[in-house]
Amino acid sequence: MIRYKGLLFCGHTLGLERVPAVDDGAAKKHVKTSRTSTTLMLLSVSFFYVATTLPMTFVYIVHPGFQTGDQLMTDQQVPQPAPD
Secondary structure (H helix, E strand, C coil), X not given: CEEEEEEEECCEEEEEEEEXXXXXXXHHHHHHHHHHHHHXXXXXXXXXXXXXXXXXXXXXXXXXXXXXXXXXXXXXXXXXXXXX
């Protein structure tokens, strides 16, 4: 026997979800698989967030340690590298 339950969002029915009539063991396996995939997704997104934020944080912390040059310097005042 196949049962259906309505999906509600803010009191409105969005659609029907199929609820199979299976034994409890298969349902628990599905929940375990779903939790595992959710955990893996959370870990991968967290790793991506840390990996992309950490370099910018490092630059933001180290940045005040470098002095800026004279912004009003002309091209003639810029030192030229020595020829090889």
